[in-house]
Amino acid sequence: MDILLQQIINGLVQGSIYALVALGYTMVYGIMGLINFAHGEVVMIGTLVSITVAGSLIEAGMPVSLAGMAGLSASVLACMALGWGLERIAYRPLRNAPRLTPLITAIGMSIVLQNLAMMIWGRNYLTFPSFLPKIDFELAGANFTAIQVIIVVVSATTMGGLLLLVYRTKLGMAMRATAQNPAVASLMGVNINRVIAAAFVIGSALGALAGVMVGSYYEIAHYQMGFMLGLKAFTAAVLGGIGNLAGAMLGGVLLGIIEALGAGYIGDLTGGFLGSNYQDIFAFVVLIVVLMFKPSGLFGEKTGDRA
Template identity: 60%
Template sequence: MDIFAQQIINGLVLGSIYALVALGYTMVYGVLGLINFAHGEVVMVGAMVAFSAITFFMGVFPETPGWILFLVGVMCAVPVCMLTSFTIERFAYRPLRNAPRLAPLISAIGVSIILQTLAMIIWGRNYLIFPTTLPTDPIILHTFAANPEVDYERTVSITPVQILIVCVSAALMFALTYTVNKTRLGKAMRATSENTQIASLMGINPNTVIAATFVIGAALAGVAGVMVATNYSVAHFYMGFLPGLKAFTAAVLGGIGNIYGAMLGGLVLGIVESLGAGYLGQLTGGFLGSHYQDIFAFAVLILVLTLRPSGLLGEKVSDRA
């Protein structure tokens, strides 16, 4: 097996998920200047709702093809995530919009704990085996051998689920970029991001734009939650915390508030994690293996914040009044 190429593939898959979730963080920060630390729990809600929907549908229609079950899970998860995020914005963040910055941050942490607790009450504390809806048999690909006479069989493997994750993530990121740059809603988002008061004088309703930003980010998070649960075949009430934290790291790495930066940061972070867990882990005899992969992610964050606090694609801007 070609370890380096395999970890690059794994990193692209992982990074695609991080990028999807990071887009939610960076959109909200770009428009509102708020770090929505409850966003990771929206990912968890998407996975849990998809689990319930797929399980129920399998019980009622046991002969349903797997891809239809997957679509049912996504179609149920996304609206619930959108409603959840809309409710969070309306009741937890909007009343604190003019409060000191520490107040909405504490509110976000409180919302995160509430969502985790509600999920634990509804779905239980134990890990849930996510139904297998898509093919999981690995596809073996051959790579170029460094020395065909000695190392004549270097391969990498990728599953259909992983291919779907990369393709869907790329399509959604392209759709979001088009929405922000080419549509009236996107123009309203950019105007609100520049100056809320001036945007309102131009006929833009800031409350509507901010709510739409939360809802769009939640839709991406819902899809990410379903794909994570499908890829790892596990759902849990605490599953959104660490991916959410890493997605926030990816957003900061790329430049918080920059959509392209969130995409780049997610991919870079995923590749760094995978290389650290696999390739470097092998070089160190497993000492820096998968159990320590989180070290690499946050080490990169510390390094970037030290050398370039604005992120890879971020710009230095003055604080808002």
């Protein structure tokens, strides 16, 4: 019983991170129908920037919590700039190209960013400075840490904020209108380029936040970490119904929990043949099952219903 609860808590934490990253995929897809495969790399760069900034500030003698905040801010700003630049340089010139072209470009950008990060930060694993207090809690036999609580609370708050932005502000309304019919939105005076750029910038900021949280959770980072994280988050977005914000949130949390439960029980299920290091299997089994039986995902809208 305590394993079950423990794994659900772990899954919730991991799932919150997936959800934040998945939102970046789903926002861009919702507005322009593009799977931005470079998004995982944006998250990775967010993590590495925060390590460099927070690390050097701590070395310079700044209090750890302040340095952590500075690292987070730097990471968010860097990723926003990166997201904006990606759209501007890589995707905007292809706005009217066949769908496959920007997709291949996205994969290309992902490779470019990975190699760029390797050149800047090297091939080795980097340790993430621990700037959060290590406090443990216990609940019905399951343990969890302050970091885990912070991750879940910050993710939930951020996602609430995003929903407010999208459903209660003028920019949000313009984004939803553009997602449905860009030509008509433009007739209403919406600058489509700006709305699309906003989707990239906001998605990248969420990605940076997720990246910093992943870093402080596992305390290591690496130039290839964005690949698997990106694929999992993409899976989460597909599970929830790509293009749908609430879907990405639910999909992320669900995927995190499925994975954690899978990792917790895979040993028992296979009689000890596979260990918890095979947990990645579950995310991709989920992806395949969703694509086979409900390609539109949990909250997915039917395609082709543009007004």
